[in-house]
Amino acid sequence: MNGNGSPEHRLASAWALAPADGFASTDRRIAALLAHPETARPPRRWRALRVALALAAALLVLAGAAAGAMRPLDLVATATPGTAVAWDQGVEINQRQVHDGYAVTLARGYADINQVVLGVSVERAGDSQRLDLGFVTELRDPAGVVLGPADGVTFGANDSNGQAEMLTFGPTTSSDGEYTLRLGIAGEGEQPDMAWTFRFKLPAPAGALVHVAQTQTTDEASIAVSDVRLSPTMITAAIHLEPTDQGASGWAAIGYFKHGRQTIDVDWGTRRGPSDLDQTAGTYSGTGDPAGSWTLVITELVGERPDGTQVRLEGPWEFAFSAP
């Protein structure tokens, strides 16, 4: 034994490591995750947005000095691999409108078969300052369909010049014509006035929709996968669960997609569908080359019984499919 102390101290010293560049990248992924809180009874929409934005801003502050040097839109654009792709492959819109002393700029837009992503910045007209605003949004696609009202915000960031958001919405039903984005700034406890309206066009959405239509059954559960959407910003699978443990609920699927040597984790989580057993499992990374063989592997289902006992059903349930 050398003179540096007991094995306990030497062990702790050996692993007293910190990330070389801090937790900025992880913070951004988690901030994006927290912007999609799933609650049994969602709070009022604008309140939920404020919570998400405030948390995102708090986590981004933790990202440190490197993040502080970036403009808010640059910051939020790189929040996840998927949003970075949306930013890079999106089109410039650059529409600016001023109402009630706030200038809102719709900078860029992007659409694929999983989501529509819009980059928006806000500043106080004629007076640069840090902002901490909550937004309420409504996006209609060219067919007039309102897209994903529950998913109206990815997350935001702010600095001394203002605030920026990457807004994400559900997949478009049409790309032939103009989208309409209405936006309001929420005050505490009051219904916002949707004062800003932007009309713009986006290219046809990229990606491949694959009808999988497979069911895999084990002693623990039966899982059916109907469709998988493979796109540059994310991958999603529509799944239906039939666990043998009928007394549990609140199920979440854990797993990954495999494509050649690449694996993409279901780290976006699962989102409840029409029922607790109908869900969408998704990723924060997408694919630019969907053609070929894929496998969705669900490794585990996690749920809970009414008495609070956690239930973990071990898989795997594997679904092989091909994309054109």
Added chain:
Amino acid sequence: MEIATAVDEAGEGRALDDVGISDVEAFSRAYVRYRLPVYRYLRARGATDPDALDLTAITFGRAFAGRHAFRARDGGLGAWLFRIARNAAVDAHRRNKRRPDGPLTDGDDVGLAIAADHAERERQEIIDAVSGLPDGQRDAIWLRYAGGPSAREIGLVLGKSEAAIQKQIQRALDALREVLE
């Protein structure tokens, strides 16, 4: 250097356990509280700096997806998160075979926070010694001294009793003492 940061902050962990992590603000606090211990545990298991960051994000992503299923009575937040982290590391190793599921090696980027006066040779000596331990002891040592959970929490992560973990850690420390002396 303080050894047991998680033990020192046990009160904070218990406070998080008490309120649960179902709501976004509580989950955010849990993330800030546990991201470094989880990262260190993953590094000790052999992940590189970027891989450990990725697995840390995956760990908290899985935790967020299953947060409604978390109950403190199942062993507390720390045990639950380290169990998810361990599963994520095992899954990553099984799927990717990117690198052996073992301790840090000479080729690893060891990050920033090694104490300035702590020689690389000393660190490598410790790592080599731990790599020679039986699997169960090694996992317990990684968790205890890289992640920081208590013996009870480690038992819940590894599916063993608190007493069994204490014995494993003690045996491991005895073995390390012999090797390192």
